[in-house]
Amino acid sequence: MTDARRTPVDPSSAERLAGQDLTYRLIDTGSDADTEAFLRADARGFLGEEPAADVVAADRAGIRDRRNVGVFEAGAAVGTWPVATVNSWVAPLTVPGGEVDMWAISSVTVSGTHRRRGIARALLEGELRAAASAGVPVAGLTVSEATIYGRYGFASAVPVAKMTIDTRRAGWAAPSPAGRVEYLEKEALKSTLAAVHEVERTQRAGQIAGWDLRWGRMTGVAPGNSSAAKVRGVRYLDEHGNVRGVMVYTLNDIPGAFRSEMAISLLSTVTADALTALWAFALQHDLVDRVTADLRPIDDPLPWLVADRRGVEVMVHDHGWLRILDIQAALSARTYRAPLDIVLRVDDALEFAAGSWRLTVTDGSAAVTPVESGAADVVLDIGALSAIYVGGVSAVQLRAAGRLDATAEVAASIDDAFRAAQAPVLGIWY
CATH class of the missing domain: 3.40.630.30 (Gcn5-related N-acetyltransferase (GNAT))
Structure with missing residues (x-):
């Protein structure tokens, strides 16, 4: 690298x-x-x-x-x-x-x-x-202000969900997975978090590798976390004793209620059972009336795990921003879910990736070749192409917004090919 x-x-x-x-x-x-x-x-x-x-x-x-x-x-x-x-x-x-x-x-x-x-x-x-x-071939960032970076060709490519759960209303409806949840001391929490995330990040598009100081600060081991004394963590072990998930959280008083809010800092899992078990731990925790968790995938199954889905508020927002610099290298690096044969004309004000390209997908793999300027099936700017790159943003939606010039059929075929099997996610800031 x-x-x-x-x-x-x-x-x-x-x-x-x-x-x-x-x-x-x-x-x-x-x-x-x-x-x-x-x-x-x-x-x-x-x-x-x-x-x-x-x-x-x-x-x-x-x-x-x-x-x-x-x-x-x-x-x-x-x-x-x-x-x-x-x-x-x-x-x-x-x-x-x-x-x-x-x-x-x-x-x-x-x-x-x-x-x-x-x-x-x-x-x-x-x-x-x-x-x-x-x-x-690709640049990326997470942003504090969303109006700055579009002018440089970046686009919001990995939307995420902030979830707020009223535990009394939501209840719980899912069966309990085999296995167990157990508490972790902070040093063990840090190493477990690093290990689980390293596996999890390969399972969904949009994720990047973490680093030692990120895990140390999140778990309160490294200096700089103002809530370090409140940090707690649990892990999920499957029926064979293998660690399949980990959760870091803090508990804060709800004023005047003698109850608490659980703020989940990171929920990292590599199996569906681990996710279910750790959500169950959070939502059924004694004296906790509200649970919050940000940077969740937009297809998180939680609304289908509770008795009353109206107890789960989901707010989708931008998080991971990407910018393609080398179209051939970027588009060739990923696989696709449907065949595709189109000519893209890409505008790039900074000239890194401007030009026309033929994208041909066969058996999931792409061939990307430059072509002479001329008739194109799709005309878009580099921001729009960067937005759809990892499969988290719809070409049909961008067409409706005027960000992509193509027929409805071509836009739908792009979605069929580019769509990720699971919604992309980025579970950390960087």
């Missing part, structure tokens, strides 16, 4: 920022001062509290495997806080039938003192050019 750290900063963005007396450079993670300045600027950018020394130390270790970039006032000494930040790494993205390398982008911040100077544009376009130069 490509090591993003070996990719230099993009010269076009460096030149653009230099014209404003700004220096665009890689952070030296071998320098404690340079790394700490980056981390503190990142925390400020996301409106977080000033990180304590132990949090900085944990984060410093956590970003050594990433390509960290800062923008500085020209001539700033090492240890000066950057006015903008971004970091990236290459992660395996699960797609139907396999994986593809994805340039994961995170920590995108611009100081409030330097807004509207084109810095964010330089950062994002610089990341895309870096990814393309490294031969990585």
Whole structure:
């Protein structure tokens, strides 16, 4: 897999920022001062509290495997806080039938003192050019603001569901699976979570690999989780004693009710029985009137496991955003559920993936070949193609929205081919 750290900063963005007396450079993670300045600027950018020394130390270790970039006032000494930040790494993205390398982008911040100077544009376009130069066919991110990234060709490709359950109303109707649920101490919770997620992420498109600091912070083992003392966890073992699922949660008082809300941080399972057993544990927990869980797949079976589905509120929202950079590599990396033979004409304002392509699917595998511009069965921009890439967004819906130009029959045939066997999901932020 490509090591993003070996990719230099993009010269076009460096030149653009230099014209404003700004220096665009890689952070030296071998320098404690340079790394700490980056981390503190990142925390400020996301409106977080000033990180304590132990949090900085944990984060410093956590970003050594990433390509960290800062923008500085020209001539700033090492240890000066950057006015903008971004970091990236290459992660395996699960797609139907396999994986593809994805340039994961995170920590995108611009100081409030330097807004509207084109810095964010330089950062994002610089990341895309870096990814393309490294031969990585797809870029991805999770976003705090959904109106920024479409201009760079990203699109919401992995919608997820936030579920809020009134346990008294919902009740429970499913039979109990064989096996058992048991509590875990935090160190065991961390290792179990990492192991189960690594298997689970290969089962549904949209997922990426996790990392040690993600699991440590989520389980309260690593510093930086303000609710660490409240973190609890359970695992599910099947009838043969094999671990098939794990859940991390906290319990919080409901004011004036002498009852609690269970907030599930992550529910990771590799079998249907594990999912049923852990949902049953949550919804039938003593003194818990409400359960919340975000980043769930939109086809989660929970509404069919309870007695009254009106006790389960499901709110679908965007989460995983993708951007195709190399159409041939990206479309060839996944499998398809139906045959297809179409010509796509793709518009890309940034010119990474503009052109016409013949996509021929036979026995689930795709051949993707460039063709001369001319008549096309489908005309769409790179955002629309990125949206449907992992099978979580409908071409028929995009056609209705005017984002895809094709006949109704062609749009339906794209859905038949691109649709994933299970709804894609992304169970973590990055």
